[in-house]
Amino acid sequence: MELEGKQKPGKQDPEKGTEDSNEDQERKIDESLQDMLRWGSALGISDSSSAKMATSTKKMHDLCIGCTLSVSYFPKAGGRGLAAARDIVKGDLILRVPKSALLTTQHLLLTDGPFSTAVHGYPYLSPSQLLCVSLLYEMGKGQDSNWHPYLSNLPHHYDTLATFNQFEMQSFQVDYAVCAAETAKSRIESEWQQSQLLMRELKFRSGFLTLRAWLWASATISSRTLHVPWDEAGCLCPVGDLFNYAAPGIELHDGEDTMVIRSLQFNSLCISERTDEPGSEQSDTSVQRLTDGGFDENIKAYCFYARKIYKKGEQVLLGYGTYTNLELLEFYGFLLSENPNDKVYVGLETSVYSSSSFPRELMYIHQNGKPSFALLCTLRLWATPNKRRSVGHLAYTGTHLSTENEIIVMGLILEKSMAILKSLPTSIEEDHRILSGIEKIHDPTTSMEIHRLLSELGGDSLAFLEINGLQDSSESTQCLSRKIKRSLYRWKLAVEWRHRYKKTLLDCVSYCTRRIKAVQYPADFGDLL
Numbered sequence: 392m393e394l395e396g397k398q399k400p401g402k403q404d405p406e407k408g409t410e411d412s413n414e415d416q417e418r419k420i421d422e423s424l425q426d427m428l429r430w431g432s433a434l435g436i437s438d439s440s441s442a443k444m445a446t447s448t449k450k451m452h453d454l455c456i457g458c459t460l461s462v463s464y465f466p467k468a469g470g471r472g473l474a475a476a477r478d479i480v481k482g483d484l485i486l487r488v489p490k491s492a493l494l495t496t497q498h499l500l501l502t503d504g505p506f507s508t509a510v511h512g513y514p515y516l517s518p519s520q521l522l523c524v525s526l527l528y529e530m531g532k533g534q535d536s537n538w539h540p541y542l543s544n545l546p547h548h549y550d551t552l553a554t555f556n557q558f559e560m561q562s563f564q565v566d567y568a569v570c571a572a573e574t575a576k577s578r579i580e581s582e583w584q585q586s587q588l589l590m591r592e593l594k595f596r597s598g599f600l601t602l603r604a605w606l607w608a609s610a611t612i613s614s615r616t617l618h619v620p621w622d623e624a625g626c627l628c629p630v631g632d633l634f635n636y637a638a639p640g641i642e643l644h645d646g647e648d649t650m651v652i653r654s655l656q657f658n659s660l661c662i663s664e665r666t667d668e669p670g671s672e673q674s675d676t677s678v679q680r681l682t683d684g685g686f687d688e689n690i691k692a693y694c695f696y697a698r699k700i701y702k703k704g705e706q707v708l709l710g711y712g713t714y715t716n717l718e719l720l721e722f723y724g725f726l727l728s729e730n731p732n733d734k735v736y737v738g739l740e741t742s743v744y745s746s747s748s749f750p751r752e753l754m755y756i757h758q759n760g761k762p763s764f765a766l767l768c769t770l771r772l773w774a775t776p777n778k779r780r781s782v783g784h785l786a787y788t789g790t791h792l793s794t795e796n797e798i799i800v801m802g803l804i805l806e807k808s809m810a811i812l813k814s815l816p817t818s819i820e821e822d823h824r825i826l827s828g829i830e831k832i833h834d835p836t837t838s839m840e841i842h843r844l845l846s847e848l849g850g851d852s853l854a855f856l857e858i859n860g861l862q863d864s865s866e867s868t869q870c871l872s873r874k875i876k877r878s879l880y881r882w883k884l885a886v887e888w889r890h891r892y893k894k895t896l897l898d899c900v901s902y903c904t905r906r907i908k909a910v911q912y913p914a915d916f917g918d919l920l
């Protein structure tokens with residue numbers, strides 16, 4: 392979703408049309424970022440407590456923040472992000488952002504009289520609606536906003552679920568994913584409608600009153616806010632919101648550290664929710680230092696710490712929280728092909744769900760194809776209707792109950808997975824072909840070129856051409872519009888999601904097949920158990 396306005400081109404906005412050459416655009420982007428870093432430095436955004444005086448007067452070099460981080464571009468891992476400007480040790484303080492630099496509703500309530508008076512008339516608006524209004528209100532001030540250097544560097548558009556059109560939503564193919572997108576869209580639309588009166592009272596210009604502007608603000612908030620203790624909507628944290636995401640569980644287990652950190656979360660969730668593996672004996676202080684960070688009441692600043700060792704030049708990442716790919720798409724507009732927190736749900740009969748005390752959300756298949764603990768326990772109990780009392784305690788420890796029981800359970804999951812795969816409109820091979828085809832489309836591209844590429848791909852590629860009015864463009868040398876390029880990108884995200892979903896189901900089929908063999912012939916295939 393794009394907000395047309397005062398922003399300068401951002402690196403996340405490759406197709407924003409301007410007449411500048413690529414070098415001119417890059418130079419402008421760097422200048423705009425340098426403006427923001429200089430502004431931030433003057434406010435005390437730095438890598439140490441003493442850096443404010445030192446850096447506010449000196450010229451900013453190479454988009455550096457103090458001597459620890461620099462803004463850099465990582466095309467395959469989040470785009471614009473923060474790189475280590477020196478070797479960083481685990482637990483190092485890498486960035487602090489003073490409270491005065493955080494953009495929060497509270498700040499506006501305390502400093503802007505007309506805003507505060509108007510907001511008090513709308514007690515029914517939620518904290519996140521108020522933060523959306525606050526953001527658009529500040530955007531409306533243009534150069535007069537205290538946060539102008541920060542606001543000019545926000546992305547112009549987002550690809551969160553609520554921005555998907557009907558075709559893009561249907562491209563998920565799986566009911567619960569389509570439903571998640573529709574729900575996200577209608578929730579945001581109704582939040583926008585409820586906020587209209589306040590925005591009109593605040594005399595928003597017409598462009599800022601639109602659903603398009605609201606979608607932009609709402610995606611900015613869902614993808615960039617950090618948790619603060621005084622507002623459940625969180626805060627916008629200049630510079631601190633440039634960290635890209637690494638899924639907890641991927642690279643945290645480095646050497647001696649066995650902690651699983653759920654950690655600091657964007658999207659206004661709590662920081663440092665941590666689960667230690669058995670036997671881990673960390674002191675409170677070391678726990679604090681190992682987490683990504685949080686708002687420190689003592690020094691009134693948001694503090695970020697390195698959660699692992701980084702070599703100079705490496706991207707410094709944060710774990711925003713544990714999200715499935717669908718949740719990542721909903722809140723952040725991206726997904727990860729390797730996501731240890733991803734889950735695939737297969738619908739089961741109601742009688743199955745009631746066989747155990749586990750909630751339905753825990754009954755899923757892990758991204759690697761293994762059924763979850765709760766799904767296995769529940770199905771094992773369901774398959775022993777007459778003995779539930781006597782074997783319940785065994786099932787709840789995760790033990791398989793008998794050869795016959797295990798074969799029934801694995802057979803059921805296998806059948807269910809196969810049936811789902813068969814019922815979907817495209818095969819995993821077709822999805823793979825579509826994704827490889829889209830990869831070949833390079834910017835700038837013409838309608839003719841995209842027509843040629845997509846007509847050969849099958850699946851829903853023809854539908855994409857039709858929906859976008861490209862079915863007759865086999866000879867058109869016109870460049871693809873920005874709107875179609877954005878739609879192509881979102882469609883690709885949906886195809887990537889369903890491709891990953893199908894891969895998990897196929898891996899689950901192999902897992903169940905191996906497991907059936909292993910329980911049937913333990914002497915020959917016992918190592919598969």
Ligand SMILES: C[S@@+](CC[C@H](N)C(=O)[O-])C[C@H]1O[C@@H](n2cnc3c(N)ncnc32)[C@H](O)[C@@H]1O
Pocket residue numbers: 403467468469470471472546614615632633634635636637657722723724725726
């Ligand atoms: C908090 S911002 C991070 C900075 C952002 N890249 C920028 O240019 O402003 C979060 C957004 O960065 C992008 N992002 C973060 N981590 C990513 C990753 N691992 N892969 C792809 N995109 C990522 C997503 O667009 C997400 O909504």
